[in-house]
Amino acid sequence: MKEVASGEKIESRKEMQKLLRHVEDQLYDGVVVMDIDRLGRGENKDWALIKDTFLNSETVIITPNKIYDLEIDNDDVSFDFMSIFARIEYKTIKRRMKQGKEAGAKKSxxxxxxxxxxxxxxxxxxxxxxxxxxxxxxxxxxxxxxxxxxxxxxxxxxxxxxxxxxxxxxxxxxxxxxxxxxxxxxxxxxxxxxxxxxxxxxxxxxxxxxxxxxxxxxxxxxxxxxxxxxxxxxxxxxxxxxxxxxxxxxxxIFPLSGLLYCEKCGSRMRFRVGENKKQGQYWSALCYHQYKDGSKCEQHGKVMDADFFNALYDRIIHVDPDILREIELHGSRYSDTQTIIEVKEQELKKQKRALDKLHGSYEEDMITKQVFLERKAVRTRQIQKLEEELKDLRKVVVDEGNYPTVEQIYGRIGEFRELWDAAVTSEEKNRALKKLVERIVYDREGNRVELAVCYR
Ligand SMILES: [Zn+2]
Known part of the structure; x- marks a missing residue:
């Protein structure tokens, strides 16, 4: 018999219960176990039950070392001893396991x-x-x-x-x-x-x-x-x-925290605090990027002094004419897309109405089943195609809709100027910049620093 559940009490050991029932019914002359301790676990009550069952049914217990006939006094005593050992051992194992767990917890x-x-x-x-x-x-x-x-x-x-x-x-x-x-x-x-x-x-x-x-x-x-x-x-x-x-x-937080990116490698630039006698504490922006081959990004860092921030400020409030043109172009593309969507939506409605009519014609026996099926297939294909096109167009509109308009950019620049003028701490300056600017791309060649501003 195979014990499946490893519960410790006989009540929870189904195979053991079945075995004991069979022993009680005197189905066997003897039961083979590898060891006495395999019969029971910790409970005294269980051992008493096992012993009574074997004794009353005159069934012997066969182990590789010995056959126990409980009617024989000697064997009876040996069995008791073995069962006691089994119980002691079981308890020891259980105690050790518990100690192990506690030690684990204490060791943190x-x-x-x-x-x-x-x-x-x-x-x-x-x-x-x-x-x-x-x-x-x-x-x-x-x-x-x-x-x-x-x-x-x-x-x-x-x-x-x-x-x-x-x-x-x-x-x-x-x-x-x-x-x-x-x-x-x-x-x-x-x-x-x-x-x-x-x-x-x-x-x-x-x-x-x-x-x-x-x-x-x-x-x-x-x-x-x-x-x-x-x-x-x-x-x-x-x-x-x-x-x-x-x-x-x-x-x-530095005024440019999270906003400054390196033009040469695309990584976000870092800020470092330095100190010297002339300037006292100062910040510098640096690119620490290292390429896969171990070479370092060649970008040169820059001390973020007042001149730097003045130049940045001018760059931000005077939007590059190219950017403005791009935004205007975008705006017109956006309205074009919306017009196309409207046209396609009309077309879709028309196709759906036609399909309804087709069903009507077939129900009133105006067309044959053959014709109905052919026409239905054509309409269904067209409807599917239109629905797919509309799905794609709506995605484009969502993306384009996130793009600011020229008016919005000017509005935000106004807000930015107010916030920036009132800003005292680096954190306030950072907040002002983040309202308007998505990222600033930094590049330095020699002493010339280029800053490209991407607006939100
Ligand atoms: Zn870099």
């Missing part, structure tokens, strides 16, 4: 995906380990910051030394260098203090949202700690003092 298994720099997840030991080649770099970052080096300089140091980081990876899988945010995130991380945080996100009405910090579960993990709580405290104090954790500056 890593379940959070890719751990941050300089850790890695080891699949074999299922634990988070420190990459020894990266350990000194991480410590250098911590020590540099504790010794007063600012985030920007650490980011430059990391980028210049081509140190890849787990954050800041673009969707194309390329690492575009470190930014202040990368460094800040790394420094503020509590994982390096030894903690693992569970439940950072939850889904609410189908939407994924961030769980407030105080509601998350934070436990001490089993991975190696790489900074002391004292170091962490000093780091956090300094980050706060630098207002890097202030919600307004937290995302480190």
């Amino acid at each position: 298994m890593w379940t959070n995906g890719k751990p941050p720099f300089p850790y890695y997840y080891d699949k074999n030991t299922r634990s988070v380990l420190v990459d020894e080649t990266k350990r000194p770099i991480y410590r250098a970052i911590v020590e540099k910051y504790l010794n007063g080096t600012n985030l920007g300089h650490i980011a430059i140091w990391l980028t210049d030394n081509k140190i890849p980081t787990p954050y800041n990876i673009e969707p194309d899988g390329k690492n575009k260098g470190s930014s202040n945010i990368t460094v800040q995130r790394l420094l503020a991380s509590e994982i390096h203090l030894g903690y693992i945080t569970y439940g950072k996100t939850r889904s609410k009405r189908g939407q994924v949202e961030l769980v407030p910090e105080e509601e998350r579960i934070k436990v001490m993990g089993a991975h190696e700690k790489l900074k002391t709580p004292e170091e962490h405290e000093v780091i956090m104090e300094r980050l706060l003092k630098n207002r890097m954790l202030n919600p307004n500056s937290r995302r480190n």
Whole structure:
């Protein structure tokens, strides 16, 4: 007999129940089992039932080592012993399994995906380990910051030394260098203090949202700690003092964040904070793109000084005449398409009416079945063709409809000028630009910088 369910009680073991019924009915002289312990599991009550059934039906139990006849005192005692062993063993296994689970939970298994720099997840030991080649770099970052080096300089140091980081990876899988945010995130991380945080996100009405910090579960993990709580405290104090954790500056928004693209390679450009005695803090825009063969994009960066922004402003408010012409052309194409749709819709209605009439003619016996079928096939084909054409045309109209008109562009430029004049922070400037501009394409040849503006 084959036991299918592996439940521990006889009540839940159907094959065992059937076997015991057969034994009770004295169908067998003996039952062969590989081991006594295969008969029962943990319950004393079950063992009593098994023993009674075999004893009362005078059925023997045959194992590879011994035949148990329970009517014989010796065998009876042996059987009891074997059953006790079976029960003890079963309980031990069960206890070990439970201990294993608890130990797993106490060890706080890593379940959070890719751990941050300089850790890695080891699949074999299922634990988070420190990459020894990266350990000194991480410590250098911590020590540099504790010794007063600012985030920007650490980011430059990391980028210049081509140190890849787990954050800041673009969707194309390329690492575009470190930014202040990368460094800040790394420094503020509590994982390096030894903690693992569970439940950072939850889904609410189908939407994924961030769980407030105080509601998350934070436990001490089993991975190696790489900074002391004292170091962490000093780091956090300094980050706060630098207002890097202030919600307004937290995302480190530059006026051109998310808007500037490189003409040479098409990648989004990045911004870096630098500092020198002459200018103090300054931003520069750079392209970090690296091609598949390892060569770097040849675009030259630019310091985003007042001159740069003045030139950009002029470029934005004076719409290129070519763009205006293009928009006008688009507008007329749009109305042409709409006229075509109307014509096609009329044609479709006509075809459908004709098909109705055809059915009428056939019902009134005015035409033969043969003629009806032939004409119906022609009409149906035409209707299908028109419906397909209309579907395509409507798609074109939706796309074209998203295109702004010249009036809309001028309206938005007006709004932009107001917003830009009132804007003080980088974030406000960024918002003003994003109202009007889809992207700005940057190109530099020598000292000449070309900016092409794509409007929303
Ligand atoms: Zn580039």
